Amino acid sequence: MRTPLLLTLLIIHSPVWADNDHLPPYQARFDRDKPVIAVVGENRMTELVDYLVPFGLLSQAGIAEVVALSTEAGPLHLMPALTIRAQATVEEFQRLYPQGADYLIVPAVHESDDPRLLAFIRSQAKHGATLVGICDGVLALGQAGQLRGRRATGHWYSLQQRREDFPETRWVENRRYVVDGKVMTTSGVSAAIPATLAVVEAIAGAGRAAELGSAIGLADWSPRHDSRQFAFGARDYMTIAGNYAAFWRHETLDVPLQPGLDEAVLALKTDAWARSFRTEVSASAAGPVISRHGLTFLPDVQDSSATPMPGDATSASDALDEAIQSIGERYGLATAELVAAQLEYQPSERSKPEARRNNRDNP
CATH class of the missing domain: 3.40.50.880 (Class I glutamine amidotransferase (GATase) domain)
Structure with missing residues (x-):
């Protein structure tokens, strides 16, 4: 059986998997049967893979209640193609879940300083959610003030911008994802897949993550990567x-x-x-x-x-x-x-x- 090319990007030579690049195991809160995971997009333009891959794979895993959100009512335009209608707005989510999400997935968006998005990120962080910035969703996390003094990563193309805009952040390269406390950030678009499996592992264990990985053709979801x-x-x-x-x-x-x-x-x-x-x-x-x-x-x-x-x-x-x-x-x-x-x-x-x-x- 052929080895999927996706495995290649995860087995190249790179630094060893640091202990602090594991998400901490999920701790149940608020007597919930399952954790609540919110995936939020900005209506004008949100990156397609960053949004749909975590939503789809986490829903497929069946280990959490996964809710797709938009910053406002109406169509959510994905880039570079497709349009969806989210399951709820951020305001509706906050009414339904006043205690907040357990995990918040933030994709790359065209307007990283969108006021509704930043207010929602800050609110969920205040409620104790683990923040997951996919690709240049890290820019929105930075704009929301969640990266000061932290290790983080992002898409290779934005490296100079990240260094200039967020000098108090330690920018780490050669990682598919970086974990610092309750903030996880990832490198470029395709990192959404291994990062999602890392979230599954944190919630339901390595065995369940391996089952999902087998179903989608990915045996290794480690952060190994060579961005150079x-x-x-x-x-x-x-x-x-x-x-x-x-x-x-x-x-x-x-x-x-x-x-x-x-x-x-x-x-x-x-x-x-x-x-x-x-x-x-x-x-x-x-x-x-x-x-x-x-x-x-x-x-x-x-x-x-x-x-x-x-x-x-x-x-x-x-x-x-x-x-x-x-x-x-x-x-x-x-x-x-x-x-x-x-x-x-x-x-x-x-x-x-x-x-x-x-x-x-x-x-």
Whole structure:
């Protein structure tokens, strides 16, 4: 049986797993049967994988009550594609759970200083929630004042910005995730998968995390990672410019929304295709569609004549592997590597010595 490429990014040489990069075991509060996990998004633009992968996988694990939130009523626009309607607003959640969440998942958002989002983060921290910043959700945690004096990490691209905006934070690289007290932060987009398994381990133990990992094709969710290889070089900028400028080669791919769709699988392959600078991804359905774990997906169009988005993978790890391989076959290796870099993901091509890049700062 082939080893999923997703495993490659977790077994490369990097520092050993520090004890303080384990989330502390969950301690039951308020006589709850299960912990409450809130995943919050900002309506104008929230990162697709950062939001849907933790929601989908934590719901699949069945070890917590997982609630998808938006900062206000109305559609929640995900970037780079798809639109959903969250299960509740932050105000509704606070009325339903006045004692707060046990875990708060904060994805990357376009407006990291959104007042509603920052107020909600501060409120949940005050109630004792463990804060989990996925990718550059760390910027919102920083804006909310939750990183002073802490160790943290984020997407490779934002390193310089993070250093400038939050100098009191100790920025740690070469980690898929970093834990400091009740704050967990992760590196780039694809880190949502191992970080989610780390949350499952904290709540229900390593055995349950391994079961979920087996189901999605991920055997190792340690924080091992080599962020030094990720940066945009001249080739990447040329690929972006060439793909963007050649508008006659652009295409729209259709995602036919089906009831019961797997949120994590859909997010991973859609996110990859939508980052090629060649592709627009559009969702089609006759009306709103309910996903596997109760999210409402809103179509962009009712009917589409566009080419269906390639791929039939049914597990999270296979979905990302399959998408990047298909992008390479369709648009060329340079575009596949560009997509992988944005996702801070390591297909085998990027692990070769000749493909390594060691610029750790913002381009």
